[in-house]
Amino acid sequence: MEGIRLLILYLAVPSLLISALRQFLSWRKSTASSGKKFPGPQQFPVVGRVHDLNRFCMWKKFKEWADIHGPIYRTSMVGQHFIIISDEKIAEELLVKRGNKYAGRPQIRALFDHKTGPGYVALMDRQEYWKEQRKWVHAAMADFHRHHFYGVIESEVRRFLAVLLVDPAKFHAYTREHCGRIMSRLAWDDATQGKENGDSADCTLGQMSVSGPIVNTMTPLWYIPWALNPWKKFERAREDQQRAWWLNSFQVAKQRYLDDDLPENTWAYRYFKGLQQQGNSTLQQTAKDEEFASCMLGFQNLVGVITIAGPLEFFLMAMTLNPEWQKKAQDEIDRVCGDRLPTTADIPELPTVRACLKETLRWRSGVPLGVPHQCEVDDEFRGEKITKGTVILACEWAMNRVPEKYPDPENYRPERYLVKGWPTYQEPLSRYPNFREGVGMHTFGWGRRTCLGQHIVDDEMFVSGAGVLWGFNLNRKRCSKTGEVIDFDSEATNAHVILEPLPFPCDIQPRSPERAAQILKSYQDVRNELRV
Structure with missing residues (x-):
């Protein structure tokens, strides 16, 4: 069993390194071209602020950051950009009045083809x-x-x-x-x-x-070959059983x-x-x-x-x-x-x-993070550019x-x-x-x-x-x-x-x-x- 775990780790390392390089280059580019920005916690190359987030109660950290940075702010996690909202009027302005641009759903990595x-x-x-x-x-x-x-x-x-x-x-x-x-x-x-x-x-x-x-946060692990990928095997069996039912x-x-x-x-x-x-x-x-x-x-x-x-x-x-x-x-x-x-x-x-x-x-x-929306086209809001693919979370716990x-x-x-x-x-x-x-x-x-x-x-x-x-x-x-x-x-x-x-x-x-x-x-x- 220990040998299999090590093999999985070694297979994951190249994809992790490639992903990290891409995210670092993206971070360098966005930093060099930065103009007006929403506030938010300091970001670190590649990881953003993922190391600060307890994935079992993430909403509490988002509320804490809202108290510091205000009702709308930016953060990122392993290359994925997020905008966190804790004000109803801002959420209405972005997700209702501009809902035609923000009605996408982000990819949940542990699921197949849900989009x-x-x-x-x-x-x-x-x-x-x-x-x-x-x-x-x-x-x-x-x-x-x-x-x-x-x-x-x-x-x-x-x-x-x-x-x-x-x-x-x-x-x-x-x-x-x-x-x-x-x-x-x-x-x-x-x-x-x-x-x-x-x-x-x-x-x-x-x-x-x-x-x-773990693939929902460490997405490169999802691309480990099928024969050695326990997450894909589990999800394939779970979804097939559910669909058959x-x-x-x-x-x-x-x-x-x-x-x-x-x-x-x-x-x-x-x-x-x-x-x-x-x-x-x-x-x-x-x-x-x-x-x-x-x-x-x-x-x-x-x-x-x-x-x-x-x-x-x-x-x-x-x-x-x-x-x-x-x-x-x-x-x-x-x-x-x-x-x-x-x-x-x-x-x-x-x-x-x-x-x-x-x-x-x-x-x-019941849904303290709010269900995530994904920006479907490049947009600008309050002078801030929001790129296609950015995830918008209207944090219910904070609201x-x-x-x-x-x-x-x-x-x-x-x-x-x-x-x-x-x-x-x-x-x-x-x-x-x-x-x-x-x-x-x-x-x-x-x-x-x-x-x-x-x-x-x-x-x-x-x-x-x-x-x-x-x-x-x-x-x-x-x-x-x-x-x-x-x-x-x-x-x-x-x-x-x-x-x-x-x-x-x-x-x-x-x-x-x-x-x-x-x-x-x-x-x-x-x-x-x-x-x-």
């Missing part, structure tokens, strides 16, 4: 696959939101509460599976895929992240549709019905068209797992650490819902619950901590959305706060690359979060020997591009024996319609 498609629409450059998939997903998501996802979320929340009641210690895994079940049901009516869906989403995000494979699910759903056995409240049904309306009554397609469609539905299914599971787990953490807000939200739920579970119909009447959810995403950003917009930013303060006088307060409270509009919408990205999932995040976070508070008290865990509260790091995460907190101690107890009985009965009422 050209058809696998991951959120990671593609703007081309025909991207346009067609995004148009279809946008229409499908909006249509399903008009029907509040046909009650799928409410029925799965009943199961979620039941498994939490039976085995609360596994709440971390159950939360991810819960989100995976909802998306798999909506995609092709197969909730049994919930755990596999969650695990696949987590693995995919790992491959996408700077905290993942998506294609099989697509083909099973197609046969169920033809057998009149596929529910109308699935995205697969909507897709097949659309084909027939276009004249394809038998649903015969080429292999390429099937791959395109299965990836479109598969990724739509996949992307809604961790993007909701992580924030929902952070919400459980926030309620555990802030019992006064937990009590306020529970009192509001009791007043409005009484002995029945909250539903989407209760959204206008539960502003405190919505404020607690909204503040969770500000306090512990959510601008004190003028979010006073007392390090603390969990849901009242900022509920009390007049706070900069983020909006009326009417029957509508605000929410995840779809108003202040703080930068969580979902910018311009032409805005996430299409705000609607399902709004519904799923609300029904799941309110349901947990309706059924349970969330308390700090205490040591069984000493009785002392067990402390934990509330910023400890898996460090992926979309975060989940690491498992943390939480004592989840039903609010009363009567409420426990209600949880079991509500699950029993829908159990037959769930594929458990």
Whole structure:
């Protein structure tokens, strides 16, 4: 094994040296022709400032530099140029008003061909696959939101509460599976895929992240010959397995549709019905068209797992650490819902619950770096030249901590959305706060690359979060020997591009024996319609 490692290192050295030489020459050229420049940390030849960045919490260093250099600054890492933004207005000016120039996606080295498609629409450059998939997903998501996802979320929340009641210690895994079940049901009516869906989403995000494979930061290693390249071999197997799973699910759903056995409240049904309306009554397609469609539905299914599971787990953490807000939200739920579970119909009447959810995403950003944009053409902004290929990061962690917009930013303060006088307060409270509009919408990205999932995040976070508070008290865990509260790091995460907190101690107890009985009965009422 040691010999193989040494051989890999020796094979990597020439490419590393060539890359370093190219980057040094590029640095010399840019230094010689430098004019007006954005501020930023001092850059070093070849490496830039990569040595300063902890790839497991890079957003904290970007926030630190923003405090020093201002709301827009430059840096670089191993030859790649970055512009870091921590001001909403600047991000809007660059990524929205000039969005036609900044809607590209940078290459994620540990993935194959993601910029050209058809696998991951959120990671593609703007081309025909991207346009067609995004148009279809946008229409499908909006249509399903008009029907509040046909009650799928409410029925799965009943199961979620039941498994939490039976085995609360596994709440971390159950939360991810819960989100995976909802998306798999909506995609092709197969909730049994919930755990596999969650695990696949987590693995995919790992491959996408700077905290993942070392080739994402040391790119020359990617070009080691295939026979000795563990990163390429792993990714080829992972992607092939994922594509096969998506294609099989697509083909099973197609046969169920033809057998009149596929529910109308699935995205697969909507897709097949659309084909027939276009004249394809038998649903015969080429292999390429099937791959395109299965990836479109598969990724739509996949992307809604961790993007909701992580924030929902952070919400459980926030309620555990802030019992006064937990009590306020529970009192509001009791007043409005009484002995029945909250539903989407209760959204206008539960502003405190919505404020607690909204503040969770500000306090512990699900995407703290922001999803990167890439400049597609040479441009100039505020007298500064921005070259094609520059990566723009609107750093969510820093934006959510601008004190003028979010006073007392390090603390969990849901009242900022509920009390007049706070900069983020909006009326009417029957509508605000929410995840779809108003202040703080930068969580979902910018311009032409805005996430299409705000609607399902709004519904799923609300029904799941309110349901947990309706059924349970969330308390700090205490040591069984000493009785002392067990402390934990509330910023400890898996460090992926979309975060989940690491498992943390939480004592989840039903609010009363009567409420426990209600949880079991509500699950029993829908159990037959769930594929458990």
